[in-house]
Amino acid sequence: MPQRLPVREIDPKQPPVTDSRELDLYEKREKIYTRKIEGFFQRIRLYTGWPLLLGYFLLPWINWNGHQSLLWSLPERKFYILNWTFWPQDFVFLAWLLIICAFGLFFVTNWLGRVWCGYTCPQTVWTAIYMWMEQFAEGSRNQRIKLDQAPWSAEKLFKKGLKHAMWLGFGFWTGLTFVGYFTPIRELLPDLLLLQAHPVAAFWTLFFMLATYVNAGWMREQVCKYMCPYARFQSAMFDRDTLIISYDAARGEPRGSRKRGDAAEKQELGDCINCTVCVQVCPTGIDIRDGLQYECIGCALCIDGCNEVMDKMGYPRGLIRYTTLAELETGKRHILRPRLVGYGVAILVMIGLFGYRLYQRIPLELDIIRDRNQLFTMSSDGGIENSYTLKILNMDSAPHRYRITATGIDGLKIQGATEAEVNGSEVLSLPLRLTVPAQQLGQGSRKILFSLEAIDRDDYRITQESRFIGPAQR
DSSP: OOOOOOOOOOOTTSOOOOOOOOOOTTOOOOOOOOOOOOOHHHHHHHHHHHHHHHHHHHGGGOEETTEESEEEETTTTEEEETTEEEOGGGHHHHHHHHHHHHHHHHHHHHHHSSHHHHHTOHHHHHHHHHHHHHHHHHOSHHHHHHHHHSOOOHHHHHHHHHHHHHHHHHHHHHHHHHHHTTTTHHHHHHHHHTTOSOHHHHHHHHHHHHHHIIIIIIITHHIIIIIOTHHHHGGGTOOTTSOEEEEOHHHHOSOOOOOTTOOTTTTTOOSOOOOOHHHHTOTTOOOGGGOOOTTOOOOOHHHHHHHHHHHHHTOOSOSEEEEOHHHHHHSOOOOOOHHHHHHHHHHHHHHHHHHHHHHTOOOEEEEEEEOSSOSOEEOTTSEEEEEEEEEEEEOSSSOEEEEEEEESSTTOEEESOOEEEEOTTEEEEEEEEEEEEHHHHOSSEEEEEEEEEESSOTTOEEEEEEEEEOOOOO
16 A cells, blocks of 8 residues: 555644754765675675676686787787787777667666666775775774774774785785786786886886775775766666665654564554664665665665564564565556666667677778879880788788789789788788779779788688879870
């Protein structure tokens, strides 16, 4: 049944009672001491977080066909991804992939809310690691509060020093790994340890180490609340059937403390015992009982915490749960909605086109440069000759031998070699001369086509247009 809001009459002769508090937009941040909690959704976060962490830290160390499995070599302008070698000419694939990821985020957000933030966002995963280190070094929530309030001592200095040492160490490994995606990590690590690394590599390693230390160790929820743009525009993708974490006010109110075994009905209370566990475990410091808030990252810590309390009290689980606004009000949930279906269709179409273009991609590039110093020359047999330079880019990792042909004018001939060997990931400059009998040229300029075909691969074939220039007609 829909929840009915309580209504009371207001005496017009009495002044209204208001709860007026001054809000300082520049007030000092109040440190959040999170309480450790375990439960079903936290196990899911482990299963989603650890593969991402292991993938991030291990992939640069895996060699693949003689090179790092993932390496964006900026000096060489080559991007190695397993068997593929991408070049700046393939930038369109990166743009296409980013668009697919954006639509994927829209689809998931409209369907499952902020599941990305709660389970897979790097800020969330790294913050969880840093919070675990803090709990390891300083103890439980109450122990950390007492430690911060206690005067400085040898024990406090040791615990604080251990925490920050662990934070900086993990930050260094994070920065090293990130830079290792752009420079060979097997060379980077010993160079850093021996203080022989390139200044640019050393700077960015230090930069990302400190960025990780500050973001995950100190700022934490402030990154999600004030810096992340996703928290601001997510509401544009929400609707009444979007899955969110919500407090069931119809069941929980009015809230009040009681002993285990006391019947809530006799005290005219709801199931919420006002233990504030949901607030104590929240990494952003909000009270989910106040309703949907943009600070909520969907981590489900409050769900596991509340379910644990409900189990102890002997009440049914689900006072705080994943649900939708429509389900809370009407008890019905609608999965298929026009916007969700539209996002899904758009993603499938773009993924299909992206896969097709990637499958049809030919790792071969041909640029043709005409000799600008001399437009044409006359040969001894009365023919007309043009000079060109062919830039052959073999974007494949394996070497190939290519055959060159030119068409477009009767009697067009290539003077010199018509085949060329190009090593993998190499650019070959090949000078080339074309001749045409004067009587076949006709007009002063004609369009011609250069064709480049790999002898060992029938599907590696491209054509490029150019011009053949002769004497102007009078």
